[in-house]
Each structure stands twice: as structure tokens, then as C-alpha cells.
Amino acid sequence: MKPIQLFDPASSTYTYVLFDQATREALIIDPVDEQIERDLAVLREYGLKLLWTVETHAHADHITSAGLLTEHTGAQTAAPAGCGITTAATQLQNSSVLKFGQLQIRALATPGHTAGSMSYVWEDGQGASLGHVFTGDTLLINGCGRTDFQSGSAADLYRSLTQVLFALPDSTTVWPGHDYQGRSHSSIGAEKKSNARVAGKTEAEFVAIMAELHLPKPKRIDEAVPANLTSGLRHDAGGGALLTARVSEGYAGDVSAQLAHQWMQSGEAVLIDVRTDAEREWVGFIPGAVALAWKQWPGMAMNAGFDEALRAAVPPSKKALMLCRSGVRSIAAAKRATELGLQAYNILEGFEGDPDEHAHRGHKGGWRYQNLPWRQG
Numbered sequence: 001m002k003p004i005q006l007f008d009p010a011s012s013t014y015t016y017v018l019f020d021q022a023t024r025e026a027l028i029i030d031p032v033d034e035q036i037e038r039d040l041a042v043l044r045e046y047g048l049k050l051l052w053t054v055e056t057h058a059h060a061d062h063i064t065s066a067g068l069l070t071e072h073t074g075a076q077t078a079a080p081a082g083c084g085i086t087t088a089a090t091q092l093q094n095s096s097v098l099k100f101g102q103l104q105i106r107a108l109a110t111p112g113h114t115a116g117s118m119s120y121v122w123e124d125g126q127g128a129s130l131g132h133v134f135t136g137d138t139l140l141i142n143g144c145g146r147t148d149f150q151s152g153s154a155a156d157l158y159r160s161l162t163q164v165l166f167a168l169p170d171s172t173t174v175w176p177g178h179d180y181q182g183r184s185h186s187s188i189g190a191e192k193k194s195n196a197r198v199a200g201k202t203e204a205e206f207v208a209i210m211a212e213l214h215l216p217k218p219k220r221i222d223e224a225v226p227a228n229l230t231s232g233l234r235h236d237a238g239g240g241a242l243l244t245a246r247v248s249e250g251y252a253g254d255v256s257a258q259l260a261h262q263w264m265q266s267g268e269a270v271l272i273d274v275r276t277d278a279e280r281e282w283v284g285f286i287p288g289a290v291a292l293a294w295k296q297w298p299g300m301a302m303n304a305g306f307d308e309a310l311r312a313a314v315p316p317s318k319k320a321l322m323l324c325r326s327g328v329r330s331i332a333a334a335k336r337a338t339e340l341g342l343q344a345y346n347i348l349e350g351f352e353g354d355p356d357e358h359a360h361r362g363h364k365g366g367w368r369y370q371n372l373p374w375r376q377g
């Protein structure tokens, strides 16, 4: 049994899809946002149901597609607890297990490249190793990840390499997070014997080697790290805090979350929540809202039943208030509702609003930020 290994040429990143032959349940490690169409095609081609997206760490060189994949496939996000990826539904500790079908991966805390970095051992359902380890940027083929930024520590990395990863059987196949020279995999035995950075080196020698690297700053670090702390979900809306409706092109107007709530309370409007089921479950529900996805997974296809369900939900005498995650899909939905003859409004900033300077949503605007009623799960 082998993983499906996928490569992003722009960042030289390897993404891995692991799946159970019998149940077709799958897990993806380190997905890249530019490659989401490819990854969705792979899932379709193999007939897989994605259960988990998993990060080895918060990457500095590419943006994860984890958040998008949850919206497209209904998968859940998992990430190392020490990485500060606040949107990950499952925060992994050392030895945490993620199951898919009769298989699982087990997290190994391997700090050093970043303080939270983890590697993953592939196991059967009983916890017996299948002989594969996914090492992220901790152990690369004849190399290792850098330790000079993002809470890195060369001493920690030395211990993760020599005491954690090199403690695995020599025959274990190493599947790295990157390779810049076209190599696909290695083995623990080979790396223990000949890895140029660490084989036969003392901790002090290794720390000295790492201190001498003087690597350039990764091109995308300023953009990628903040985005990766929110599973790759970025800004997609604009908004304001107005209490009177603003007239807009193609639909009746834009309203603030507060005004939408007032209209809902007074019974003059029906709130239509056009987010996907996965988004609602992930970030929260609005009591009294009608759940009616504009697009839905798999594949974020248009919801063919949208028109009919909207007509059933909103009597002609009432306004239709469209709400999405941050106020973009709701505009398209408000335009469609207008075409169907309804008086339709877009709720500015949606449920969570725009990301703040740390790329965290929910701190700048939106329904939840305004302390309007909502509940989790």
C-alpha cells in the first residue's frame, strides 16, 4: 500500500492522499490551494470520500486548501495543536490518531522546523505501522527544514530527527513535505546513514550547520503564514455597519447584520443562510434562519434546488435576507432571489466578516461579532 503522491511545482510541495481500499475513506496531508481542482479530481477519479485534511505545520511557502476542501467535500480539518491554526476542528497532540476506514495515521510531535511541527506514521486500525512516515519539513531527503524563523529550533530539530524519526524501523519509507530535485521518497535507514545535515553529527555540529545556512526569506511567508493559521481561508468580502439599507445593483440593497436582525425580529423578513452545511456546522448556526445552500459540496456545484426552496421559504409579502460567510455568495444569491421576484437584500459581512490583520475572522464584523443570536453545532 502506498500513498498517492502529488506535487506542486511552484512551491515544490508534496501533498499526499491516503485511503482505505474497502471503504474509500481518505485523508489528505498538506494540500496546496492552487492545486485544489487537481486534488478534487483525484478524489473523484479514485472514488474517495475525504474525511480529513491534515497539516504537518503552518507553511511559509504555500497556502493550504484545507478550509476550501472542507467546504467542497465535507472533510474535517486537523492540525498540530502547537501550530496556532485556530480554525482546525481537531487539534492534534503527540500520539493523536486520525482514522479513515480501517486505517489511521498517528501524530508524532517533531518540533524544530517550527515548534508545532508534526510527522505522521501510517498504521492499520490496530495501530501496527504500515511502514510509511510523512515527515513534512522535519526530515527531507538528504536534508531537513530550516530552523531560522517561525519558532524554529535547531536543537529541537536534532532531537526530533535523531530520537523520534530515526527511532522508527530503518525500512520505513520517508515521504517528505518537499523535494527540490525530483526525488519522491527515501527511507529512515538511508537518511540515518547518509543525510548530509544530520547523519553522524553531534547536536552541537548540527546546530552549527543550521546556523550557517543563511537562507533567503521564503517568498510568500508574509502572505502564507497568516492565511495558513486560518486553514487558508482569506478575505472575500467588503462591508460596513450601516443601519439603513443601501441600494445596490441587481437586488434591493445591502444591510448590516443588526438591521437584518431587526427585520427578522419584526417578522418582515426571512433570513436565508446560503452557506454550506459544513460551514454552518463548523462556525455556527443562526436560530430561525432558513438553511439553503447557494452552492454545495461535492465540488461547490450550484444547488439545483435553490430556486424552488427559496420560493417555498419566502412569501412574496416578506423581504429575503441573504447571509453567507463573509458577504460574497450572498450577493449572487440576492440577485437570483430578485430575478425570482423577491425583494432581496444582502447582509454585509455575513456571519463572520472579513479577516483581521492576523487573518482571523470574526473580529472585525459580521453577525457573530455584533453579538446577534447564534449557536454552535
Ligand SMILES: [Fe+2]
Pocket (backbone or CB within 6 Å): 057, 058, 059, 060, 061, 113, 137, 145
Ligand atoms: Fe515549512
